[in-house]
Every structure is written in C-alpha cells, then in structure tokens.
Amino acid sequence: MSADLSDLLQRIDQVMEDRAADLIAFRRDVHAHPEVAWTEVRTSASVMQQLLHAGLEPRRVGLTGVVCDIPATAPSASPHRRIALRADLDALPIEEETGLPYSSTNPGASHSCGHDVHTSAVLGAGFALAELSKAGLLEAEVRLVFQPAEEVQPGGAEVFLESGVLEGVEQIYALHCDPKIEVGTVGSRIGSITSASDPVKVTLRSHGGHTSRPHMTGDVVYALGQIIAGASGVLGRLVDPRAGVNLTWGAVHAGNATNAIPTSGTLLGTLRVMDVAEWERAGEILDRAIKQIVAPYGVQVEVEHTLGVPPTVNEASCVAHIEAASHAVVGEAGVHLTEQSLGGEDFGWYLHRVPGAMIRLGTRGPGLPMTDLHRADLVIDERAIGLGARILAKTAVIAAASPAPAPVPPR
Numbered sequence: 001m002s003a004d005l006s007d008l009l010q011r012i013d014q015v016m017e018d019r020a021a022d023l024i025a026f027r028r029d030v031h032a033h034p035e036v037a038w039t040e041v042r043t044s045a046s047v048m049q050q051l052l053h054a055g056l057e058p059r060r061v062g063l064t065g066v067v068c069d070i071p072a073t074a075p076s077a078s079p080h081r082r083i084a085l086r087a088d089l090d091a092l093p094i095e096e097e098t099g100l101p102y103s104s105t106n107p108g109a110s111h112s113c114g115h116d117v118h119t120s121a122v123l124g125a126g127f128a129l130a131e132l133s134k135a136g137l138l139e140a141e142v143r144l145v146f147q148p149a150e151e152v153q154p155g156g157a158e159v160f161l162e163s164g165v166l167e168g169v170e171q172i173y174a175l176h177c178d179p180k181i182e183v184g185t186v187g188s189r190i191g192s193i194t195s196a197s198d199p200v201k202v203t204l205r206s207h208g209g210h211t212s213r214p215h216m217t218g219d220v221v222y223a224l225g226q227i228i229a230g231a232s233g234v235l236g237r238l239v240d241p242r243a244g245v246n247l248t249w250g251a252v253h254a255g256n257a258t259n260a261i262p263t264s265g266t267l268l269g270t271l272r273v274m275d276v277a278e279w280e281r282a283g284e285i286l287d288r289a290i291k292q293i294v295a296p297y298g299v300q301v302e303v304e305h306t307l308g309v310p311p312t313v314n315e316a317s318c319v320a321h322i323e324a325a326s327h328a329v330v331g332e333a334g335v336h337l338t339e340q341s342l343g344g345e346d347f348g349w350y351l352h353r354v355p356g357a358m359i360r361l362g363t364r365g366p367g368l369p370m371t372d373l374h375r376a377d378l379v380i381d382e383r384a385i386g387l388g389a390r391i392l393a394k395t396a397v398i399a400a401a402s403p404a405p406a407p408v409p410p411r
Contacts, residue, residue, distance in 0.1 A: 005401055008137060009328055012393045015128040020386045026050060027120040027385055028102040034091030034109040034116070037149035037156070040064040043089045043119070047146050050123055054130050058144075061163050064089065065156065066146040070129045072400075073136045081140035081404065083396050084165075084172040084356075086347060087122035088115045088150035097376035112378045114177030114363065117385055119146060121175060121361075124389025129396060140400035143169060150346050153199055153308040157346035161353065170404045171318055171356050173395050174347050175388050178338075178360035179371045183381040186326045186391070187338025187360035190319045192311040194358075195244065196279040197344025198271040201304040202227060202290055204254075208263035218299035220265040221254045226293050227267060228252070234289035239282055244274030246342055247286070272342045276311055283307065311340075312348040315355035317405045322357045325394035329387055343373075355405040361388045 026046070035043050044064045051058040051068050058068035072081065096103050096110035104110045111117075122144055132138045145165055149156035166172070178187055206218030214222070232247045239245045247269060254265025271286060273279040283305040294301050326335045338360050347358050364370065365381040372378075 005397065008132060008397050009394050011132060011137070012128040012390055012397065015131050016124060016386050016390050019124060019127050023120050023124045023385050023389065024382050026123065027116050027382065030116040030119060031111050032102045032105050034104050034106050034111050036093050036109050037090045037152040038064060040089040040148045044146065044148070047089070047119065047123060051126065051144070054127055055134070056126065056130055061160060061165060062148070064148040065160060067165055068126065068144040070126065070133050070138065070142040070144070072138050072141045073133045074139045075136070077139050081170060081400065082143055082168045083140050083399050084143040084145050084169045085122050085125055085392050085396060086145040086147060086172055086174045086350065087118040088156070089119055089146055089148050090115060090151050090156070092151055092374060094374065094376050098379050100379070110376065112375055113151065113373050114378070114380055115150065117177050117363065117380055117388065118175065120385045121388030121392055122146065124386065125392035125396065128389065128393040132397070138400070139397070142396045153306060155309070155346045157349040161349060166350065166353050169354055171399055172350050172354055173318065173322055173356055173392060174358045175361045175392065176345065176358060177363045177373065177380060177384070179364045179373060179378060179380070181360065181362035182364050182366055183362050183384045184330050184387065185334045185336060185362040186330055187336055187362070188319060188323050188326065189338050189340065190314055190316045192274055192276070192313050192340050193338065194312040194345045194348060195340065195342045196273040196308070196310050196348070198283065198308040199306050200247070200269045200271050200286065202267040203264065203302045204294065205264045205300040206298065209261045211259045211261055214261060217261055218297055219261050220263070220299050221261065223294045223297040223299050224252060224254060224265045224267055226297070227290055230293050231286065231289055234293070235282065235286060238285045238289070239278055240275070242275070243278035244342070245278065245282055246272040271305065272344065274311060274340055274342070276313060279310060309344045309346045310348040310352050312345050312358050313351050314357040315351070315405055317402070318355050318357040318399070321399045321402060322359055322391065322395045324398050325391045326359065328394055329390045351408070353408060355408055359391070
C-alpha cells in the first residue's frame, strides 16, 4: 500500500472517530421511525438534511429516494470515473419486540433487517469522502445511493435503474447486516452471495360442486395439493441440481365449507435459484410443470411468475477492493469466506449492469446467542455502524486508486 493511500485511509479513520456519536444518534432516530417500502418520506428527508449539513448537494429520485455525488478533486483524478455506494431505506411490516429505548414508534413496522444500519454506514462513508473531496484528495467521484423499497418486488432497485442512477457508474458496493456473525468480522465471497428470489402465484378455477360428486367437477383443492406435493420434484429433475433451486409455498387459499368443492383456489410461494443462467429458465420450467401436473383434473390454471431479483454476483476485483478495505478496518483475521444465501437482495439488479460487490457485516454482540434477520427481536451491536462506514469509504478510495473493472457483459 502506498504512503499516499495509507494517509487517505487514516484520514477516513479520523473523520469516523469524530462522527461516531452522530452516526449512532442518526441510526437510533431512523430506527425509532421505520417506514415500509415506498413510504420512506421522513427517512429520506433525514438523509437529505444530513448530506446538506455536510456541504453536499443531494437530489431526490422519485418521492423517497436520494442520490448524492461527491466530486473528485485530486489533481490526478479522472473526470470519467464514478464509484457508487448503495444503501436501502425501507423497514419491514413487523412489530418490534426488542424493548430498546429507541424502539419503533410506528405500530406494525420495524427495522428488523438492519436497513437503518446500512443507511447510517453509507451516510458515514459520505461524511468521510466529503472531507477528502474538500481537501482535494478524492481520486474519483463517489455516488451515494439511498434506495427505497428493497423489501418488495418489484422494488426500488429497478425503479432506480430506470431513473438512470447507474449512469456513468463503473462499480458499486454495498454491505448487509449479518447477526449470525460477531461485530468486528466480515463475510465475503467471489461470485454469487445471494440467490434469485421470485414470487409465484398459482390460481386454479372450475365450476365447483358437491364434495360427494368430485367426478362431476374440477377439484381445485385436490389439484392444489398435487402442485404442492409435486412441483418441487419436477423442478429437481429438470433444473441442474448444482443451481440450488428451491420452491417453497407460503400460503394456500381455497373454499370455506366442508361439503363444497370451491370454484377457485390460489397458491403463493417463492422460487429461489442460486445460479443466474438457471434462474433465467427456471420460471418457464415451473410454468410448464404446474400445467402438466393439473392437466388430468379438469381445472383452469394461471401461473404468475415474476422475476423478482437475480442472484447478487460479486465481481472478483471488486471483492479484492472491499476485502482490502475490510482488512484495514477489522484486520486480516476479521474477514472470512461466507456461504451463499438463499435469501434475495435487489442489489443483484445493480450487479446485473455493472461490476461490484456486497459483503456481510457482523452485527452480533460478543457472547450473545446467534439470531437472524427479519425477527421482531433483532438487536444490532451499534459498533457495526462505524465499522461499516469505514469499510465503504475505504473501499471507494482503494477502488479509485486501482484500474476500473471490466464491464458486465450485456444480458
């Protein structure tokens, strides 16, 4: 590492030390006022206010998104390089059960996925990078991306992409809370770190009838049961098993009487695929399989399969940059190889367009039991906020000092 680069990384540490308490206060305020997808009005306004106070010029994207460019000011800076850092703003429709003094004040909503931490970390990185920019030391422009609606499909990433948020961006980075690993550690990997996640809805219809004469109608309840029991098996024989395909049903609705075959019924579920190529064909296979399964039962079938989010595929050189930054923050021993998750993350849409990487940021307090995201009792060790901010800011500086990665091939 060059002396100049080492000096920049130390400057980031100093800014983070000075702003640590501010970031925790900001995170607690956001945590106490969670807003679910597409309603992040207060949250985005708070982000705007913080960026303005830092001397930056944020702008709105839609009603609840925020983007802010930090200019490259170093004498050797390239006018054509732009690196992005992304955060997600939305909360989940889950009632909080932590008992924290800054618990959610919005009934039925909470930051039980840690997006308040993601937002605070990108904001903190922005503070540090803004100081470098003011000092004439920033080698590449950095775009801060505060995206709404990560938790729904279609979500905020797709809207942001349509709005041109990635215009001129050569690489993009993000982090995600992981309460399964301790604060002060980071999980990283090259290649897919999450899976595709697609919502699936199946609707069956017939003219209904009496349960004593099922042969005189299409039995939608029985046919739904056959889909539940058989569709996963068909996928397992028609999709490469190395793709990690998983079909799980979350809801089934049909009828309300013991002696009547209903006229309609629905299944709701999620199709998850770890491999990008197989994801692009799994939906067609599922549609065909379901129609073939119910063909003998005389029912009408409609399959609604939506491409939700692709796998988040980390590019190798970008992983090298964010791991180098992580080493500079948590040490060599604090960075571990992590497994690919079956969870979905719409950051994958960005990496469908430009190279980049996402890491898992440890948020579990030392000695505490392992927990998981999307739980009403999720508690984050707040030291992770400053660590995440340092990692993202240092990633941008390290990436700016390195050659740009190769573009993502057109899809």
